[in-house]
Amino acid sequence: MIRFRRGRGGASRRRGFMERESPTRSTPLPTPPVQTFFSPVRAGDAARHAEALKEPCCICLTDLDLNDLSDRIVSLNKCTHLFHYSCAKQALENRAQCPRCLVWYHAAVGNQPHGSTMTVGYIKGHRVPGHRDAEGFIVIDYSLPSGVQDETHPRPGHRFHGTHRTAYLPNNAAGQEVLELLRYAFNQRLTFTVGDSVTTGAKDVVTWNGIHHKTSTSHGPFGYPDDTYLTRVKDELAAYGITTDNMRR
Template sequence: MVNPSSSGTNFPNEKDFEDEEEESDENMEQDYDNYYDDAFDSSSDIEEVTVLPTPHQAPGTSTSRIGTTNNEYFCSVSSSELEKIKQIERKIEAGGKEQPCSICLCDLEPNTSSTLPEDEVVSLKRCSHIFHKGCIEMAFKSKMQCPLCLTWYAASFGDQPMDATMRVSQMKGKVPGHPDANGFHVISYSIPDGIQTAAHPRPGTHYSGTSRVAYLPNNKEGTQVLKLLQLAFDRLLIFTVGDSVTSGAKNVVTWNGIHHKTCIIGGPSCYGYPDADYLNRVQEELAAVGINKDLL
């Protein structure tokens, strides 16, 4: 959850940007100094505030209900309805080839001689894709998401350490590429050392924590991304525990596939601004794990 505590915090220096996953070039130091002189009037331009309360979700609710509340996610498909669907597919597919169940690759024709519930053909309620009941139930145990169109059917949760904190503050200044921004949203993450749980690669093994600082433009779209990141953080999706691909360090806290801007300048190569497509890309990454603006 977001830590509402606030303390007098100076603008982070270069050591705050260090990251085994994301390291900026050493020759950026002079560029930073020049940028600070031009963008900021004084250290008083940094204002610690708490914004956008994060909704609090209980982990573990996404898949535990499968098998008892199937009707919430899919409904049965009769033989006549299935034939209508197949007729449409024959017109769409080149050569008139019928589509099998995309999970088991077997024919979707209901087995009328079978009394097994897993042989039933069902249609997902939100996207209408059809599967064998047993196939989609098995898929949902891993991820509550349509295998074809990736529509989510329940909240997703990650394995981020539970004692991680996220603090948001405001900082005045010019945001390269975002002339409409009223400075920056500054996100400060802190994850202490801990012991890996059953959800991590090596349960019972110590892992090293980390601290991260990231930046978003304080404008309409940047504020929306901030809200999405707060929701992703509360669902334990921002960080994970494992091995660093870049440094080779084992049993460390790492980013979990949702990219952050850890520098304020330098462009994409330095994980900074300007980067015209960044806000779109990060929203796509968030949507891929079930976090989108429809949840706000």
């Protein structure tokens, strides 16, 4: 395991300087207008959507009738599922995800404590087990402040205890890709939440929020090698709508 010593100014050092970026605070990206997620279905599109039009709207369970001009029919742009305009608008404003197939149109926003920071550093000259092409480790430092729970947390008005966590990725192309997705998740306030720790039983603490991180550089379940970790974590991120495609929207 890599052991750090404290350098001047509090910087973590070992065998020289660890390059560090400036800390970033979580700032969710604005959700685009929901109208950009779907397109109107016109009478001339009836043949193309013939099978889908036989099914009712899965939100309100009434027929999808192209002749009913009081509530036009729309098709979601990615998955092409059909809904009434009013149904799709209300559903997507609440959660930017297809109600039928659960495809995301924009990443979710979580309830990670405000004021949290993410700092990225790079340690060169270390072998990463399972990643021969890696130029050392990417080091992610998360700092989560203590505070008071809001209405999205289990016990609104109660105080919660913050924490500090450090995670590691291989410094190669695959690791850099996951790093950018983890930045996106952090900005969307998805990486952590407030609740009770399954590990320690402590109540009202900051906990991980289902996106697994490698918190060790050595062998074992929390370290390397782990041939499938980068694939697994991308799947976990995608479950929140954290994908390269959504990041570029």
